[in-house]
């Protein structure tokens with residue numbers, strides 16, 4: 063089903079670089095970031111433009127990145143360096159500084175490379191590993207206060223509580239709408255596909271956030287009034303889980319599509335994870351709590367198997383979205399996620415749900431092998447459903 | 453182990469030096485006494501028999517040639533090879549064993565009355581003793597094909613219960629990123645917790661980070677009290693500082709002697725000494741006896757102008773940065789081709805200076821955590837390394853080693869070596885290693901070419 067709001071999103075994305083150039087020439091500062099622990103609210107409140115620079119999928123960029131980080135770094139980290147090295151990506155080039163709260167230490171090294179070799183201005187925010195404790199959260203609140211002060215001096219805009227309240231409100235509305243979009247996917251006869259939702263989510267990395275909210279509102283009302291296309295429904299309902307699937311990295315999606323796999327939900331940091339952030343009040347302490355209480359990034363380890371918040375979330379998704387197969391996709395050398403595969407498999411298998419772990423990068427050498435594995439996986443889910451019915 | 457291989461080793465003279473050296477020089481074996489509450493008590497005869505049996509039980513040791521004619525080396529070998537048995541015995545006797553990450557200060561663990569275990573080093577010991585990397589391969593099958601060999605081996609020795617472990621409690625920070633996930637993957641096997649070493653990036657606002665670190669250490673202490681059932685006492689932590697300062701001093705002295713011409717200690721013996729600083733092989737007092745013996749032996753050789761075995765005349769002095777080679781055979785190889793390893797930056801992090809014994813021990817440990825050069829941004833770590841190279845004065849070349857699968861060291865390789873080259877003009881080589889004993893031929897070619905380049909320079 064087509065939605066005009068998504069077409070408008072495409073249109074706006076096409077114009078975004080020019081829009082940013084204009085904003086920049088009028089004195090606005092652009093703050094790039096990579097990981098989802100950066101509270102955009104604070105950047106926005108200082109009159110600056112946040113851009114999530116998660117772009118990926120270019121083999122060439124990753125190999126250039128390897129000359130700075132060696133081939134042992136995850137391909138996303140290498141790509142970021144390679145893209146910056148090329149000097150050809152408008153979004154990267156337009157940023158005045160990069161701020162990050164790297165839960166993943168590989169990304170911290172990326173920032174060090176940016177600073178050392180490309181003279182990029184970097185603002186690092188210290189993120190605690192004790193994300194689940196009161197002490198950790200107040201430590202993070204303190205980090206964010208320092209961050210806010212730095213932005214104050216970078217932007218020349220003093221902290222203003224009215225702007226801050228508005229920013230918190232704006233992001234709360236954005237996440238509400240995004241959650242709404244993901245809600246539609248719970249239906250076994252959805253009107254909007256996961257790929258379309260994903261497109262809307264990713265647009266939020268780059269677009270002007272006020273306009274973005276308007277478009278999300280439009281999209282939600284379009285979806286509300288649409289009727290499902292029963293022919294497009296499938297019994298096979300896949301969850302795509304794992305770490306990073308940044309815009310541009312569509313290898314795994316293409317393969318799943320080619321073998322008629324039907325993804326209905328994701329558990330990815332570039333997908334649904336950020337939508338569950340819940341900032342309950344407009345102050346830094348609540349922002350810190352909101353971000354740290356969200357479903358944690360795999361880069362933040364949890365010491366106990368029992369009560370692991372990632373597992374709880376996974377179980378909830380499996381149930382709510384009627385999942386019958388989980389594809390766990392990890393990038394090579396991303397130990398944060400790949401080391402978790404065995405425990406994740408156990409959780410999923412407990413519910414009698416099929417699980418497939420794919421550890422890859424964006425090179426094309428293993429496409430054939432992955433296709434065969436996914437094909438067999440989907441077939442086995444199909445057989446399971448048939449058996450169940452018979 | 454295949455019997456033919458053993459026989460082959462027993463009849464090929466040069467390889468006998470390690471195994472039979474013990475028998476040829478029984479006088480060098482001394483006993484290791486037990487000192488209150490510690491776990492190693494071994495008479496000379498125990499050590500002698502253990503090492504003689506070791507010829508059969510640990511086939512892998514034939515691949516390496518330490519110099520048993522150097523006083524203390526046999527006892528050190530004994531301590532390394534008997535770690536597993538000694539820990540099992542200690543556990544039976546009621547001791548608690550807690551896993552840490554290598555750079556976490558051992559003082560804190562031993563000072564809280566538990567035995568610190570660095571499972572990454574222990575895993576390597578196991579590979580070396582077995583003579584095969586099977587445990588690392590099994591670990592990779594469970595963890596990830598991209599796990600570094602140390603992670604993979606550590607995973608196996610814990611999950612297969614080769615080494616006893618009661619709890620994991622590493623402090624995680626801006627260093628080895630992989631180990632935190634390795635411990636996490638072991639949660640079904642062993643309980644644990646993490647201490648948080650905050651990423652320390654905003655200098656203008658250090659206090660909250662420092663206070664947070666102090667809080668994390670106190671939380672650790674409380675957990676250890678609960679674990680051991682005995683009340684923590686600041687004095688015992690301070691006493692631990694004193695013992696471990698002696699150990700650190702012994703290591704610094706041994707490293708200093710290694711710089712002499714002719715070198716009184718070879719590369720392998722030196723790295724065996726410094727490697728143990730990550731957990732003192734479960735027993736700081738026993739380690740102190742052994743290192744003191746080695747230090748005295750090296751000193752006596754230095755005074756007599758005696759050169760260590762296996763080393764060439766006027767070797768080129770190489771400092772290893774990044775992660776030290778896990779394949780001990782490479783250290784013998786360097787000696788053979790005219791080089792000499794004079795230290796390893798990664799372990800130097802553990803003994804480069806003493807811990808202050810005068811202030812509040814908890815704050816002292818917090819400071820130690822936060823100033824570990826490894827925990828600093830790459831630029832500062834590189835500056836620290838440059839300072840050490842300048843202090844050592846006679847470094848001819850620097851090797852930065854990257855382990856396959858290691859995301860941490862590898863990501864800094866270029867930033868660190870670029871700084872070293874720029875600031876010192878010393879040639880640098882980046883090497884890649886994976887499972888021990890693989891690619892030795894290729895490594896030899898690269899090292900020979902590097903030494904040649906230094907000579908020409």
Ligand code: SF4
Nearest residue numbers: 136138166305306396
């Ligand atoms: S979390 Fe994994 S995928 Fe993401 S940047 Fe870190 S290593 Fe790469």
Ligand code: SF4
Nearest residue numbers: 600602628630855858
């Ligand atoms: S080699 Fe790297 S990944 Fe492996 S234990 Fe050492 S620091 Fe960690």
